[in-house]
Amino acid sequence: MEATAPVKVAVLGAGSWGTALAALIARHGHPTVLWGRDANIVAAIDQRHENPRYLPDIALPASLRATTDFAGALKDAGLVLVVVPSHAFAETLRDLAPHRPAGAGVAWATKGFEPGSGRFLHEVAEEVLGEDVPLAVVTGPSFAKEVAQGLPTALTVHGCEGDFAKLVADVLHGPAFRAYTGNDMLGAELGGAMKNVLAVATGVADGMQLGLNARAGLITRGLNEMLRLNHAIGGKAETLMGLAGLGDLVLTCTGDLSRNRRLGLALGRGQSIEDAVREIGQVVESVQTVDEVMRQAQRNGVELPISSAVQQVLHGEITPAEGLRLLMAREQKPEYPSGLFG
Numbered sequence: 001m002e003a004t005a006p007v008k009v010a011v012l013g014a015g016s017w018g019t020a021l022a023a024l025i026a027r028h029g030h031p032t033v034l035w036g037r038d039a040n041i042v043a044a045i046d047q048r049h050e051n052p053r054y055l056p057d058i059a060l061p062a063s064l065r066a067t068t069d070f071a072g073a074l075k076d077a078g079l080v081l082v083v084v085p086s087h088a089f090a091e092t093l094r095d096l097a098p099h100r101p102a103g104a105g106v107a108w109a110t111k112g113f114e115p116g117s118g119r120f121l122h123e124v125a126e127e128v129l130g131e132d133v134p135l136a137v138v139t140g141p142s143f144a145k146e147v148a149q150g151l152p153t154a155l156t157v158h159g160c161e162g163d164f165a166k167l168v169a170d171v172l173h174g175p176a177f178r179a180y181t182g183n184d185m186l187g188a189e190l191g192g193a194m195k196n197v198l199a200v201a202t203g204v205a206d207g208m209q210l211g212l213n214a215r216a217g218l219i220t221r222g223l224n225e226m227l228r229l230n231h232a233i234g235g236k237a238e239t240l241m242g243l244a245g246l247g248d249l250v251l252t253c254t255g256d257l258s259r260n261r262r263l264g265l266a267l268g269r270g271q272s273i274e275d276a277v278r279e280i281g282q283v284v285e286s287v288q289t290v291d292e293v294m295r296q297a298q299r300n301g302v303e304l305p306i307s308s309a310v311q312q313v314l315h316g317e318i319t320p321a322e323g324l325r326l327l328m329a330r331e332q333k334p335e336y337p338s339g340l341f342g
């Protein structure tokens with residue numbers, strides 16, 4: 001295998017996923033700088049090679065640099081990887097725009113939409129950075145903790161320009177990490193956003209002890225919701241049948257490392273959303289994303305019963321038990337009334 005020439009990479013966002021990706025890239029021999037806004041966390045990463053808040057007890061590579069100096073992190077970067085939560089995505093890109101080195105492409109591993117507008121993150125990036133900047137999204141089944149521990153992982157990088165998606169995949173790809181490529185940013189972003197909402201649904205069902213049949217039914221009908229909305233917006237079906245869709249859906253709906261699943265588990269056991277989110281203590285993207293998924297669904301005339309029930313539960317409009325009753329009382333119908341997307 002041909003080794004990738006070293007590329008200076010700036011990773012923006014020192015939470016669990018930004019730290020794990022920065023550590024992975026640094027381990028692959030690329031000069032890597034991680035920007036974070038919390039001086040204590042940044043100092044711990046830079047000097048003690050650990051992120052005690054977001055990835056406790058995991059040793060980070062000594063070659064990984066961390067800083068609170070935003071412009072300094074970006075200096076001479078050949079590639080910028082944005083890993084902040086969706087609510088901070090647009091603001092981070094606006095800060096980035098004047099400091100982006102000429103020629104540096106911008107990728108992101110954020111999952112979700114722009115809160116409030118429902119815009120896809122690549123639409124936000126195109127508007128803020130301009131259409132000439134190479135863009136790519138990094139997505140797929142990947143818990144930060146496992147990546148930071150060096151456990152085998154596969155994900156996918158979708159870009160509008162093949163060369164840039166390949167460059168991003170090359171810096172991520174390594175002995176314990178397979179990075180595939182694709183050119184469907186719409187489908188890739190939709191999958192990463194919707195699976196978080198569907199993970200809440202399976203978490204609720206498991207929290208209510210509804211059994212393994214219910215979990216499998218929700219995952220499968222959840223995939224159907226993803227496929228139908230994806231078809232309506234013009235994404236490719238294979239993207240949703242791959243790592244960005246099915247892969248991440250299975251991981252997040254079944255793995256207790258998922259914060260979205262844990263939110264659902266807590267709600268299903270009767271805890272309040274406020275207490276559950278506080279206890280999780282990290283980003284739970286579904287809370288923002290569910291309204292934007294439903295906005296996309298309404299715009300495109302697609303019915304999403306499971307996602308709609310999650311929205312109503314997250315807004316406190318119905319209880320998990322009422323959500324279950326609503327889903328079970330739906331009219332009987334063919335599994336696929338008009339093909340895979342019907």
Ligand SMILES: NC(=O)C1=CN([C@@H]2O[C@H](COP(=O)(O)OP(=O)(O)OC[C@H]3O[C@@H](n4cnc5c(N)ncnc54)[C@H](OP(=O)(O)O)[C@@H]3O)[C@@H](O)[C@H]2O)C=CC1
Pocket residue numbers: 013014015016017018036037038054083084085086087088092109110111112142143144145281282283285
């Ligand atoms: N963790 C994972 O396994 C995976 C996460 N993702 C996605 O990655 C994105 C980031 O999540 P993740 O790292 O897990 O989240 P965490 O909760 O682990 O960390 C959040 C990070 O975002 C920072 N942050 C919060 N608000 C802002 C802001 N306004 N400006 C700049 N930075 C901010 C926090 O800084 P501070 O500490 O100062 O508050 C912190 O560094 C999400 O979209 C998530 O869905 C995708 C795949 C896997």
Ligand SMILES: O=C(CO)COP(=O)(O)O
Pocket residue numbers: 111140141142143144196199248251252257258259260261283284285
């Ligand atoms: O996106 C993820 C795994 O691919 C992480 O999921 P959570 O945000 O639910 O923890």
